[in-house]
Amino acid sequence: MREVLPQLLKWWEAGETVGMGTVIATFQSAPRPPGASMLVGPDASAVGSVSGGCVEGSVYESAQEVAGTGEPVLHRYGVSDDDAFAVGLTCGGILDVYIERVNRDTFPELPEIAADIAAGRPVAVATVVEHPDRARMGRRMVIRPSDVVTSGERSLGSARVDAAVRDDALGMLATGHSGTLSYGPSGERRGEGMRVFVWAFAPPPRMLVFGATDFAAEMARVGGFLGYRVTVCDARPVFATASRFPEADEVVVEWPHRYLAAELQGGRIDGRTVVAVLTHDPKFDVPLLEVALRVPEIGYVGAMGSRRTHEDRMTKLREAGLDEKELARLSSPIGLDLGARTPEETAISIAAEIIASRCGGTGQRLRATQGTIHHAARPLTG
Numbered sequence: 001m002r003e004v005l006p007q008l009l010k011w012w013e014a015g016e017t018v019g020m021g022t023v024i025a026t027f028q029s030a031p032r033p034p035g036a037s038m039l040v041g042p043d044a045s046a047v048g049s050v051s052g053g054c055v056e057g058s059v060y061e062s063a064q065e066v067a068g069t070g071e072p073v074l075h076r077y078g079v080s081d082d083d084a085f086a087v088g089l090t091c092g093g094i095l096d097v098y099i100e101r102v103n104r105d106t107f108p109e110l111p112e113i114a115a116d117i118a119a120g121r122p123v124a125v126a127t128v129v130e131h132p133d134r135a136r137m138g139r140r141m142v143i144r145p146s147d148v149v150t151s152g153e154r155s156l157g158s159a160r161v162d163a164a165v166r167d168d169a170l171g172m173l174a175t176g177h178s179g180t181l182s183y184g185p186s187g188e189r190r191g192e193g194m195r196v197f198v199w200a201f202a203p204p205p206r207m208l209v210f211g212a213t214d215f216a217a218e219m220a221r222v223g224g225f226l227g228y229r230v231t232v233c234d235a236r237p238v239f240a241t242a243s244r245f246p247e248a249d250e251v252v253v254e255w256p257h258r259y260l261a262a263e264l265q266g267g268r269i270d271g272r273t274v275v276a277v278l279t280h281d282p283k284f285d286v287p288l289l290e291v292a293l294r295v296p297e298i299g300y301v302g303a304m305g306s307r308r309t310h311e312d313r314m315t316k317l318r319e320a321g322l323d324e325k326e327l328a329r330l331s332s333p334i335g336l337d338l339g340a341r342t343p344e345e346t347a348i349s350i351a352a353e354i355i356a357s358r359c360g361g362t363g364q365r366l367r368a369t370q371g372t373i374h375h376a377a378r379p380l381t382g
Contacts, residue, residue, distance in 0.1 A: 001037045001125075001199055002117065004048040008039055008102065009114050016042040017103040019063030023050050024074075024129055024197040025180045027094035035178035035199055039102075040064050050097055051077070062099045072100040072138045074129055096180070098129040098197060100138055109142050113201070116144070120203040124169040128156055130195035132185050143169045156196065161187035169198045176202035176272055204229040205272035205299075208263075209248070210256040210288060211279030212239035215304065218347035219276055221247040226351060228274070233259045235284065257287035269297055274354050276334065277303040286316045293317070293326045300357050302334035302350060336363045 001008070001022065011018050019040040023032050038048040038056065040063035050059055055077040066073060078094040100106070109125075116123040124143040128136050139156050143166050156162055164187050172179060178200045184191020207223040209216045212234035223230040224247050233252040234240035240253045252259055256279075263269050275292050277285055285303060292301045305313065310332045317327060335349035336356065356363045 019067035021059040021099045025096040125199040214343045218343040222347040274300040280305040302331035
């Protein structure tokens with residue numbers, strides 16, 4: 001929903017009614033992740049996408065109908081072997097799409113949620129998308145780490161359900177992943193029949209780039225493109241300037257190990273955080289990696305350097321007391337083998353390794369692999 005939220009909010013504020021389809025679950029090689037949404041506005045325009053084109057027409061028609069009737073529906077779309085032109089995913093995947101009416105009456109919490117997202121405050125939205133009692137479908141609960149917004153008919157059905165969903169949604173919010181939870185009709189954790197979709201709107205994940213180099217400038221550009229909040233840190237003020245790193249969200253002048261330790265102590269690091277050490281200077285690298293590799297909360301740690309530099313660095317880290325399990329967390333030399341030479345190419349190589357680590361990819365050419373193409377994203381810490 002994040003990508004269509006500005007337009008959705010405009011229609012909401014104008015008092016209009018919108019049909020919205022949202023991917024709540026994917027199977028096999030689905031092209032869009034859970035949380036991807038498409039709107040059908042009061043002017044019959046379409047905003048956003050749920051499948052990259054495969055089933056948009058069917059979702060569009062259903063969204064128009066639901067906007068009129070107010071009755072939410074849950075559709076499953078899958079590949080059609082008999083007719084390649086039938087509604088289906090020609091890529092072979094399966095999508096569950098929940099389609100609902102959105103206006104001021106059905107989604108009164110929308111402006112507050114939009115404000116949380118804009119301010120970078122974590123918030124989750126839980127919606128009942130399947131239940132034996134159709135009157136329960138569409139019930140919604142807004143969940144924040146500090147409180148839960150429920151009252152009367154806005155509850156998901158009972159205190160038991162609300163408590164279970166809140167606990168589970170907070171776990172999803174911590175990792176920033178949206179998805180569907182299953183319960184029994186009365187909220188039984190091991191039951192079936194009730195499905196709740198959770199949109200997890202966590203602040204953007206962080207990318208900490210250490211070393212004010214040309215490679216860092218391109219890494220900041222690619223990191224921002226991938227949705228990371230990028231910090232470039234270097235102890236040398238002559239190099240660590242905002243003008244040299246216009247793509248970074250912030251540029252910090254500080255010794256790298258001190259900065260990382262302070263961020264950890266301040267609770268500003270989580271399992272989605274990636275650390276790219278691009279200095280290949282032992283006086284910066286070794287103290288920084290001593291801190292980073294001892295903290296399992298950091299999702300990815302990579303360090304630039306030749307193979308000789310890597311071996312020297314590993315020797316110094318062992319001398320500093322790091323064990324083999326901690327050292328195994330280090331991706332060095334950093335990146336995938338793409339044959340990269342330029343800073344731009346190297347940044348793509350590093351980004352590719354980060355994506356593969358997060359999604360469980362192999363880094364091989366797809367034509368040399370078997371099975372699913374689109375992997376489900378997971379916390380980098382696994």
